[in-house]
Amino acid sequence: MTIIDPAPGDQQEISDRVPLGCPVVHLDASPPLEVGSHWAKANELREASPVVFNTHAQGYWMFTRYDEVREMYQHPEIFSSESITPWEPEPVYRFVPTQIDPPEHSKYRQLISRWFAPNAVKRVEPQAHEMGRRLVADLVSRGDCDFITDFAMRLPTEIFLEIIGVPHSDADLFVPWVEDFFAGFGGDLAQQEAMGAALGGIRQYWVDVLEARRGDTQQREDDFVSLLLHSTIDDEPLGDVLILDILTVLVLAGLDTTRGQLGYLFRHLAQNPQDRQRLVEEPDLIPSAVEESLRLYTIIFGDGRKVAQDTEFHGCPLSKGDMVYGLVSGANRDPRVYDRPDEFVVDRKANNHLGFAGGPHRCLGAHLARMVMKVAVEEWLALIPDFEIATDEPLMERGGGAMMTLLSLPLAWEVTA
């Protein structure tokens, strides 16, 4: 990832669009880098200017500070979710409800959000604890593991399947599918084929569940697919295509993200015994530590939107069709908002981070993700209160093209008895 001056040929065209004083960079954030590099870059961009123009792809505006990113989220009438990937202004796909704008958006959102509301999440919390306890118990006698693949991917997947109402043992299928899907962003041909196959596998799984639920004489309780099958929007049934899209989006949005966030939190705990110790002694602080990891170790490098109307935004003339990129990871470390912005403060107050985005598209799975992370920390520390990183090699993270995650986190601990 480098910031360079744009090529001389581009200079004229860019200077026509970008106001004086707005820095122009060329930044492709997708390659994997050593852990922390993306947040360091976000800090650098934020302190350079509240708005930066990036000549990557067709070119897009980057909002780097907290207030600007929040405003972007809160104004869907200006910043549409028609595209949320700034280097892909005309996507061929349409994720529901992610890429639907208000007022249409709320019809889909209401249908799904109740299922992931705090009360619904609490319903599966006892099972989540059982799953966490079992996964840690299976690892504890080994004395080491790759936290990312052996635990961080597995636990959110099992809990997600439980809340949807399908067997949590089907995590055996979903873990490799989700891994293959996100590895496909690397761009190599074999990986892209595996990505296509994974997507096909996920879709076929839901086709089969849908078929089975259709045979029911009445709607099942605690079963999300059955709920979708019996729901209507504007007095019309959703239809199979839409139901399959919704289910697939939930899988792709919910599992890899929680894995990524867990990886950074456990890397922090491995490297900071005093914070680990504090959570063992004061488990009531675990939810606060979870929030702080969402703020400091934000896995969303940035979030894209498409400009829906000509407007002036903090001195920048935005044209309809322009792409913008809210640098969430920069916003969450903005010293204009946070004391000690680059430090992990276990008991931080007034932590209003944007790790789950904001506005109408606030992360639908936020309450579930928080519960999964809390359960992970509680169950892990109960059996493995002391652990460390088991490599001297630098840890690498997937780039900000998709959601960031550590590619691997080798942990080791002493086996007792």
Place this chain on the structure above:
Amino acid sequence: MKLEFDAALCRGHGRCYTLAEDLLTEDDEGYVTARGQVVDVPPDQVDDARNAAGSCPEQAITILED
């Protein structure tokens, strides 16, 4: 002290009723039930109330001092 909850800005992040659990409750969709209302804060819950207001990512909660 009072807290005022902006109904249009609230997006159900759930930070406020988690941090001030003796003062606030949530509905079945995950919104604070005080959405669009003004809530009196008892003296012993002022710290929690400030933390709740300051933790809202939407800045939907305004602190009204007496």
